[in-house]
Amino acid sequence: MTLERMTLQGGLTLPRLIKGAWQLSQGHSSASLASAIADMRSFVEAGVNAFDCGDVYIGVEELIGQFIDTYRETSGSDVTVLTKYIPDRDKLATLTKADVEAIIDRSISRLRIERLNVVQFHWWDLDVPRYLEVLQWLDDLRKAGKIEHLGLVNFDSIRIREILAAGFRPATVQAQYSLLDRRVERGVSQICAEEGLALLCYGTVAGGFLSDKWLGVPELGSEVENRSLVKYKLIIDEFGDWATFQNLLRTLRGVADAHGVDIATVAMRFIIERAPHAAVIIGARSDAHLANNLKTFSFTLTDADRAVIEAALAAGREVPGDFYDLERLVDGPHGRIMKQNLDSENAGAA
Numbered sequence: 001m002t003l004e005r006m007t008l009q010g011g012l013t014l015p016r017l018i019k020g021a022w023q024l025s026q027g028h029s030s031a032s033l034a035s036a037i038a039d040m041r042s043f044v045e046a047g048v049n050a051f052d053c054g055d056v057y058i059g060v061e062e063l064i065g066q067f068i069d070t071y072r073e074t075s076g077s078d079v080t081v082l083t084k085y086i087p088d089r090d091k092l093a094t095l096t097k098a099d100v101e102a103i104i105d106r107s108i109s110r111l112r113i114e115r116l117n118v119v120q121f122h123w124w125d126l127d128v129p130r131y132l133e134v135l136q137w138l139d140d141l142r143k144a145g146k147i148e149h150l151g152l153v154n155f156d157s158i159r160i161r162e163i164l165a166a167g168f169r170p171a172t173v174q175a176q177y178s179l180l181d182r183r184v185e186r187g188v189s190q191i192c193a194e195e196g197l198a199l200l201c202y203g204t205v206a207g208g209f210l211s212d213k214w215l216g217v218p219e220l221g222s223e224v225e226n227r228s229l230v231k232y233k234l235i236i237d238e239f240g241d242w243a244t245f246q247n248l249l250r251t252l253r254g255v256a257d258a259h260g261v262d263i264a265t266v267a268m269r270f271i272i273e274r275a276p277h278a279a280v281i282i283g284a285r286s287d288a289h290l291a292n293n294l295k296t297f298s299f300t301l302t303d304a305d306r307a308v309i310e311a312a313l314a315a316g317r318e319v320p321g322d323f324y325d326l327e328r329l330v331d332g333p334h335g336r337i338m339k340q341n342l343d344s345e346n347a348g349a350a
Contacts, residue, residue: 016280018282020202021060024036041067048290050279052281053081055084055106085104089124089125097137103343115147120153120172153175154327156188160188174281175201176324179210180316180319189278192275204267204271206235209245240315248312261295265292280296
């Protein structure tokens with residue numbers, strides 16, 4: 001079994017499985033420093049040598065920086081870190097170039113590296129039309145040697161085309177993409193394929209809902225334990241009722257049985273095959289599911305597999321709109337759960 005990899009413009013090479021680190025942020029994990037670093041080593045030694053994080057994930061850039069320091073002592077292998085620049089919504093109108101550079105410098109310091117491998121840019125409010133200006137500042141920092149590659153996070157197809165038309169060439173585009181949420185197929189994935197951009201997919205197992213854990217389980221009420229489950233339960237509600245979701249899980253279980261894997265692995269394989277320039281970001285607290293994750297590359301879905309999955313999907317509804325339209329409605333259910341001023345909220349927390 002070989003972990004598939006892809007080479008992008010500018011020479012960036014990524015595995016098609018990336019370790020997401022959001023769940024390691026303070027408040028999401030009680031993992032000790034030693035165990036967190038040991039888990040990171042397990043991923044890298046298995047070929048998953050790319051980590052996805054963000055400047056507003058409390059403590060995560062520092063944690064990865066400590067791992068990189070430790071790993072350098074025993075291995076010459078490279079680790080690619082894809083961090084994010086996510087300016088607070090309340091600061092978008094007044095943001096300065098000095099503000100942007102200060103955050104980039106902070107990420108460099110936290111990660112203990114000379115320059116950032118990939119900086120993925122997110123912009124909360126498209127009604128504050130400064131994203132091209134700020135992207136230019138980030139590109140200036142790239143030219144100055146502080147950043148190797150630029151990427152985008154949560155931009156819709158209209159804005160990605162606008163950014164490309166303005167002369168910017170992002171190496172990566174990060175977006176939510178799963179069996180339940182295929183909004184990226186209305187433009188974003190096509191642009192990535194046409195332009196040779198890597199599509200980095202988060203939410204591919206819908207916060208864990210697309211797994212054996214939820215097969216045959218009664219629908220959640222108000223006792224949802226964290227914001228991640230709230231977020232993806234809303235996507236399930238867009239897709240259909242709980243019975244329709246359970247029918248999809250049963251279908252995936254049948255496909256999984258045929259290949260000797262689990263439901264989550266089938267869900268990831270479907271996306272990997274559907275988008276040939278895509279990588280899946282797995283939000284892993286530890287390496288407990290790493291062996292199963294790697295099985296994503298141990299089999300290929302058959303035409304019959306895809307047909308029964310598509311039939312189960314056809315029983316549900318499509319999540320409406322272009323990608324991230326729902327999340328940008330600050331007064332809507334998807335937008336209300338988003339914390340859009342995390343840098344200010346986290347000041348002094350890390």
